Amino acid sequence: MSDNEIAALRALLTLRPRPVSVAERRERLDALGNVYRTPADISIESVSADGVPAEWTAAPGAAPSRVLLYLHGGGFSVGSIVSHRAMVAETGRAAQARRWRSTTGAHLNIRFRQRLDDALKAYRWLLAQGVQPGRVAVGGDSAGGGLTLALMVALRERGLPLPACGWCISPWVDMEARGDTYTTKAAIDPMISRDYVLELAGWYLGGTAPQTPLAAPIHADLHGLPPLLVQVGSAETLLDDSVQITAGPVRQVFASRWRSGPT
Numbered sequence: 108m109s110d111n112e113i114a115a116l117r118a119l120l121t122l123r124p125r126p127v128s129v130a131e132r133r134e135r136l137d138a139l140g141n142v143y144r145t146p147a148d149i150s151i152e153s154v155s156a157d158g159v160p161a162e163w164t165a166a167p168g169a170a171p172s173r174v175l176l177y178l179h180g181g182g183f184s185v186g187s188i189v190s191h192r193a194m195v196a197e198t199g200r201a202a203q204a205r206r207w208r209s210t211t212g213a214h215l216n217i218r219f220r221q222r223l224d225d226a227l228k229a230y231r232w233l234l235a236q237g238v239q240p241g242r243v244a245v246g247g248d249s250a251g252g253g254l255t256l257a258l259m260v261a262l263r264e265r266g267l268p269l270p271a272c273g274w275c276i277s278p279w280v281d282m283e284a285r286g287d288t289y290t291t292k293a294a295i296d297p298m299i300s301r302d303y304v305l306e307l308a309g310w311y312l313g314g315t316a317p318q319t320p321l322a323a324p325i326h327a328d329l330h331g332l333p334p335l336l337v338q339v340g341s342a343e344t345l346l347d348d349s350v351q352i353t354a355g356p357v358r359q360v361f362a363s364r365w366r367s368g369p370t
Contacts, residue, residue: 121297133185143193145328148345149200151192156232157226162188172242173204175231176270178226178258180249182279182307183219191248203246207361215221219311219322226258238267249299249345252278252337256324256352273335277345280325282308282317286347296314296344304344325351 126131145151145164152163175198179191233243247255252275262269279299289301312322320327325348328334339349 117297125298129184133181135185137189138291141189142288145193145196149196157228159229159232160188161229162192163197164192164196166196169199169204172239174202174241174243174276175199175201175202176230176233176245178229178245178247178251178254180247180251180276180279182303183250183310183311186308187222198246217314219313219319221259222254222311223261223321225252227261230258230262231267234268241271243270244272244274245270246274247278248276249279252276252313253280253324256280256327256329256332256335257321260324260327260329261321263331269333273331275335275337275349275352276306277339277343278337279345279348280303280323280348280352282312282323284308286344286351288346289344292342292344292346295342299344301344305308 125135135232150163150165154163156159156282169270175195177191177195177198179188179195185359195344230243230245234240245255245258255273255275256278259269259273284301289304295301308317312319315322316327317323329352337353339346343349
């Protein structure tokens with residue numbers, strides 16, 4: 108994305124401030140997603156994955172055996188297939204893979220254990236359809252990025268087949284919002300603030316300790332996971348979340364940072 112495109116997106120977010128009610132927040136994020144239209148050559152098929160609403164999308168020439176399982180962001184309370192459809196469709200086109208998006212985590216009244224269970228259901232459903240785990244990439248942004256890590260840790264702990272790789276875009280992994288960038292980037296990040304993250308964490312945890320590894324993967328043991336690509340902009344309040352999960356003794360995890368604003 109060019110500097111001009113980033114500036115235009117930041118201006119759009121500033122002009123559409125976050126409403127107070129969850130219903131209005133959902134409408135806002137879907138509307139922002141609809142600014143980017145899904146190309147006409149993308150095929151779309153709604154499915155139910157063991158009760159989890161989901162959607163297949165594919166561009167012409169996509170390999171049926173290669174699948175991107177995408178867990179959308181939105182703080183586990185907003186965001187939907189609609190809000191992320193165009194972005195994920197184009198990602199799948201570039202990867203020449205089918206895209207499969209789950210609505211896991213879109214409902215405010217579902218706590219983290221249920222959301223993780225939905226992600227596990229979605230992954231198991233894919234395998235039950237004959238998709239080989241080594242042909243699956245799991246990805247997500249923000250809350251979906253954190254859930255991507257939690258899913259892979261849960262699969263490892265259960266002795267289940269792991270996907271080929273993971274992809275985390277600005278993952279939210281710390282339910283306590285302790286990173287310095289929640290302060291140092293507050294003036295230039297139009298979407299995420301510490302107060303907002305703590306509000307969402309309270310809803311998501313529902314009384315669960317914020318240090319619980321499968322709820323806050325910053326506390327999880329990431330050894331033995333498939334290769335992981337972490338991408339985050341240098342102007343984001345979630346920068347420290349992303350950097351901290353790539354630090355320490357973890358050898359299979361790599362961070363990709365690109366400049367998206369003032370440092």
